[in-house]
Amino acid sequence: MSRLRKQLRSQRRLLSFFDQKKAERKTLQRLRHTSHFQKSKKIGLYLHAFGEVHTQLLIEECYKFKKQVFFPMICNMNNQLMWVKVSRHQYRNKRFSHHPLGMKEPMASRGHHVSHLDLLVMPLLACDHKGTRIGMGGGFYDRTLASAPHKPFRLGLAHAFQLLDQTLTRQSWDQPLDALLTPDHLYRFKR
Template sequence: MQTLRRQIRKQRRSLSSYQQAQAETRALNQLRRLNQYQTAQHIGIYLDAFGEIRTKKIIEMAFKHGKQVYLPVVCNMSQKLVWVEISQHQYRSKRFANHILGMQEPRKSRGFHVAKLDLLVMPLLACDEFGTRIGMGGGFYDRTLANSPRKPYRLGLAHDFQFLNIQLERQTWDQPLDALLTPSKLHRFKR
């Protein structure tokens, strides 16, 4: 598993700026047609930091469509994520703090439970044809979703090479995806 993680991280880091921009635009075009996006009012999404599909255009599109956008903040006590609503002004002026793990997050503000979200766009390292997701390694999304009374639609966002044709081992605590959106295809999974 560690070898797979290293390979995918390396492959993501090797993408050119042009390849990243193309992937972001193609993913955006697919997302805008997705019914779960169109009907969602509260969208949780990440700020890209480690070679994931870039989210800038998606976040701007959500603001343009009048959606409420939430970014994750790691709660140090529980090691779960809470979701902080951001404004378009806050996003554009980059009012974020650097987290110890290397990503940016909103400056401390009131965080909401994941149950408030209609759509949760999640980063990942890999996903198989059953919706099993290998996350970034901290288990934050799995812990956050495990005991939620209401679960948002879980949409993984990844480059095409992150969708694997092998079955990944799913642990009891792993939270599967409802769908995976790549630049070339939307993969839907049965739960």
């Protein structure tokens, strides 16, 4: 598993700026036509930092259609993610702090539980055809979703090469995706 993680991280980092922007545009075009995006009012998104599919255009699209945008913040007490609502003004003025793990977080003291969201857009390293997701290795999304009485629709964003033909071993704590969106296709999974 560690070899696969390393290979996928490396492959993501090798994508050019042009390839990233093209993937971002194509995933947005696909996502805006899905019923889950159209009907969702509260959307959890990530700020790309490690070669994930970029989310800037998607975030702006959410603001354009008056959707509430939430970004993750790691709660140090339980290593779960809390979701902080961020206004368009805060987003555009880059009101974020840097977490020691390398990602940007909203500057806030408290957030909402993941069950507050309608749609959760998740980063990933890999996913199989059953919705089993490999994240960055910290388990933050799995821990957070495991504690949710109401689970938002879970959508992974990925480059095409991150969808694996092999079936991944799903551990008891792994939280599968409902769907995976790549620049060229939307895959739906049965939970």
